[in-house]
Amino acid sequence: MTTHPNGLRALSLATSYRSNRQDVVKDFYLPTFSVATSYSRAVGYFTSTSLALFARGLDTFTERGGNIRLIASPHLTEDDIVDIERGYDIRAVLTRATERELDADVPDTVLDGLGRVGRLIAEGRLDIKLAFVEKANRVGIYHEKFGVFRDAVGDLVAFTGSSNETLGGLAANFESIAVFRSWVDGDTVRALEYVRDFEDLWANQTPTLQVEDFPDITRDRLIKLGQERDTPLSAHDDALIPTPAVVNEVTSLAIPDWLTVRGYQRQAVEAWLGQRGCGILKMATGTGKTKTAMIAAAQIANLQRQREEPLIVLIIAPQKHLVDQWITEVEGFGVRPIAVYESSQKWVPLVEEQLSQARLGQRPVVAMVATNMSFAGEKFQSILARISQPLMVIADEAHNLGSAAYRSSLPSNATYRLALSATPERWFDDDGTDALINYFGPIAFELGLGEAITMGALCRYNYQPRLVELNDVETQLYADLTTQIAKCVAAGESVNDADPNSQLGYLLRQRAGVLGHAEGKLAALRMDLNARGHSWFQLVYCAEGTRPAPQGDPRGPNQLRDVMHLVGNQLGLAAHSYISDTPRADRKNLLRRFSSGDDLRVLVAIRCLDEGVDIPDARTGYLLASSSNPRQFIQRRGRLLRRAEGKDRAEILDYLAIPPADAPMNFDIERNLLTRELERANEFAKLSENYEATLDALRPLKERYQLMHL
Template sequence: MTGQPRGLRSLDLIDRYRSDKEDVVASFFVPAFTVATSYGRAVGYFTSTSLALYARGIEAFAERGGSMRLIASPHLNEDDIVDIERGYDLRQVIERATIRELEQESRETVLDGLGMVGRLIAEGRLDIKLAFVEHEGRVGIYHEKIGVFRDEDGDLVGFTGSSNETYGGLMANFESVEIYRGWVAGDGARALRLEADFQALWSNQTPKLSIECFPDLARDRLVKLGAERPYRPLPGRDDALTPAPVVLSEPSRLTIPGWLEVRDYQRRAIESWLRHQGRGILKMATGTGKTKTAMIAAAQLANVLRQREQPMVVLILAPLQHLVDQWITEVEGFGVRPVAVYESSQKWQPVVEEQLVEARLGQRPVVAIVATNTSFAGEKFQSVLSRITQPLLIIADEAHNLGSSRYRASLPPNATYRLALSATPERWFDDEGTDALIDYFGPIVFELGLGDAIRIGALTRYLYVPRLVELNDDETNLYVALTAQIATRIAAGDELGNADPTSPLGFLLRQRAGVLGHAEGKFAALRGDLSVRSDSWFQLIYCAEGNRPTEPGEPSGPNQLRDVMDLVGNQLHLSAHSYISETPRAERKVLLRRFGTGNDLRVLVAMRCLDEGVDIPDARTGYLLASSSNPRQFIQRRGRLLRRAEGKERAEILDYVAVPPSGAPINFDVERALLTRELQRTNEFGKLAENYETTLDALRPLKERYQLMDM
């Protein structure tokens, strides 16, 4: 080539563009578009707004005959990902997600930009494909960022960098881009490699990635929009990548919804927490509205910080994924869409990072994040957490779970405000963990016990019906043998009250509990109780875990959950469904919705999945076939049944207590000590029940036999 350099070579390009030294858009993208004839770009994700902005950006480029190929991740939500992982038709899910993204926009400037997209597609100047990670049955976000320019002389510029084709990525964030010029020694090979990578993506030849064509239905809608919206050039905007003046809606703020009635005890709890400088534990009975109390506190705190022109980061921690989903719904009710942090960091990390940058720049008043305890303690989220400099509020749901050594070591020291929620913040047989929680979150600043909650109408009244069931001969023989071994361990110095679950004594205690939980006689009692309530809705059955214990060397016994499902569904012909750990999250939501209608599912049969945090206020009758001696579990289960609901006057709890027959050859002192632990539940349930006297009469024979009338 002779004479003056042309095309891309005519540009005074440097190796790197960074926001602290130059405007990345004006210094690199705009000049490149003025001379290039083709552009290929692969980015992490796009929204309808960013796509509209990009169309404006390549307007002049396209008018000169330039063409563009764009690869981006579809904007998948949790339901989309679950459907893909469960084998639903891939193209239908992607089409649904793309149409949803396009339909949610109504702003004129964005629609104008999307109309430009449609015209460019119709003219063959723009082609779009969608990419996502699909590996070993899991779905993730494609998050690479590369690009290539070519000019009419065939010269090449490749680049890689941090910016997304989003409004924040192009115009607001701090960005950097590395440039490789094809005609410069040392750069050429890198530029060609980036172009080869892009071409491999475009032709769907990149391992672990799936590339799908832009859905026809979405393409047709854009083309139609382009035909309906006439071209309106932007006056005074000659540069190729300056976007239209999009009017962005004001970022969401935490506000207390108008329909929410703040109860007096919730107000007192929040005032006490604020008096303790925004630190402390709310010890409130299950079902009294701890979640909403925490969100009201967060909204009030955000309002105070807003008056100081300070943003706020709210981090909510929950032990399980379905609780994260419930919290997300709650937070959205207060006006902010939170980021869910669990599973792959490719899904949540770019969104969290971008929102934190916006908060740092004063563009976002509240960043809300809801994480599982496991993801929170992970290395990637801890790295993000350590870099937060804005006021941070951490809300810990079921906070007792964070008392383990792993989790409490992950709690952020930079959290200015700390709020722990739990009906039972004291950790069972773990004083060290309990003390660590109090050291971090602060003291219990408000307490609402179950009795007070029922008295003031925050929870419903209930009846408690204990059913004493005797073990059969085989169960009694195994029970006697286990009790004898337990007595031997205690005589050797093992402490019953502090038995490590993994110790020999802990194993024996679990086996003994298994015999009681799986007692065959409970089925006859359950059949009778279900039969007289066959016309009732909103019934929960809690089963024992695993299979019925047997003598050493014998095969495992039957599975109680399967037997109960057979009893309820096949024998009694009641509409029922299991609700267990293997039930997918999406299906759990459907089951709870069906259960709550009062005309579909009469019975949910569970093991442990209806313990912590699941919101099923309509539940009225609970059958406890088995429950551990851990107070937290049986208190949580009772709480599931005592939540208020329209038309719900009282709940009923039927508790099946298996005992050895009178006269069984058992060490009296050991059995008395063990039974004391068992009867903690019956005493706890009975003392606040409306039928307390009836409960005492039902338990009297057992207490008299073991000299426990003073309990």
């Protein structure tokens, strides 16, 4: 074979490159690009920033007729993966994933690079395909990293190693690659193996891998961007080394420019830092605890960066939809976190890889967001125990972690500890509350609901208590339960400290069920909904389960179904249920439709809107469920008081079921039980805009049971 004087053989290439010995970009990539005519690359990630790098330093290469084929792994969210596994159209999911990358907020330098990519595609110089693992109906991430350069006379240079075509992989990280030259004895077979592997990938003939063409919609957007941003590359852009303006997906956490830090958020972070990075933020629902925690994490990340140490951030949230919300928040601060839930096959490799990079100084921040269940699982606990770098634990709705099942799983090796909760005190569980304080530290900052409303962090509200009498059947069942409760109290048990698993605990739940499912609430709800049928952004909280019935009778109707029938069929209002069985993807769609203000008027929920769901547009809430648990009614009120554009006030309608005045009852027991109901109503009333009106509405009941002091 004739050696081309300007071909690959003319280069003095090493057998390997490592960041401590050479500059991988200058010493390997630039020389090979300067003489090659084709470049085939299989690489781990497709992102807007990594794709933009392909536009840099390629002018001479493409002017010689050089062509690039790229196979990359799309960034699939958990929802994308679930959709593929459920059989949704793969092309539609990939289009959604790639469009999401192009919709990301990136600087002009990246847009210029993407425009150059679009021109390369339009000229036929760049072709892209997307790959992911598909095995046993499960979807995984394609992590392979290798490439092949070819010159005009057919010589090959194949390479494989740790680097991705990203800013971190090419310029910032500590990387190494092995090189195989087709004209060197001992290298030829390996070089040809990589050529064959790539061709098999390109033809989608690799077992367990699915390789798809780049989505047409995204391809057309890139070509259009190339037409709109016909910006010539400046002289310093003739190198593959990216400029600092390109965003690195693994840079440290930082407060984004678009975020205005509120004064009380700054005070909260300073107070927490004043406790050496440990403590609890007791902040009213809706005041921005999530962003406050991320501001704190950004401050710690900056401190660790100054110390030239990485930071491992672990965020623990009770439910999957809250994990998804946290992921969006963390991405807004500059780092893409790993979702730790569902199949460990999805997240364990990513967690292990990023923790390894952190140990080697290649990654300044590793962020993980886990559900309580996955966090406490054996696999994740094993990983946590091996972390030796500075670890920051952020616990969302931290009161949940005070249970005996979870508190023993909290990592003892955490340097920084931050708990978030509007109600960190666990209801009737002093041991759990003490355990939380012992682990996270004392309350560092507190922002109550009244103060939050006064300062404008939450909106003002009106409170309308609705007193609903039990019917004859409900009254009899209620009286029977009250009699049994009285016997337990006479035997020395306490209503206020009842064990949930005791007979008294069961009786109290049954009594609460009678009140929560009282049939008269539906009639009252009908009147209130009729009066507000023109309004948008309405929430109905239903009681759990079915209506209790006398012993031996079948259990009564389900309130959720009754309300849906009332709202949707009888009143003709656009409504949808939002319950624990609602799939995550459907939940997001429902919240989007609800917030649009022109689709769903009413969401009907049970408990899954209690914690953490961000639904600021909600303006009217109907509380059918009778909960005396402070956490539940505080969370539900908080859902309605979040600020939103065009929202200056919320309205809460609270349906309180009571026995008729002439019902035969044990006065002392009934008075004790109703005290808890009225304490909730009084808590709602005292901060409302119409406090005097609520006092008038509740006065007859208070007078009957001699509770005017409440």
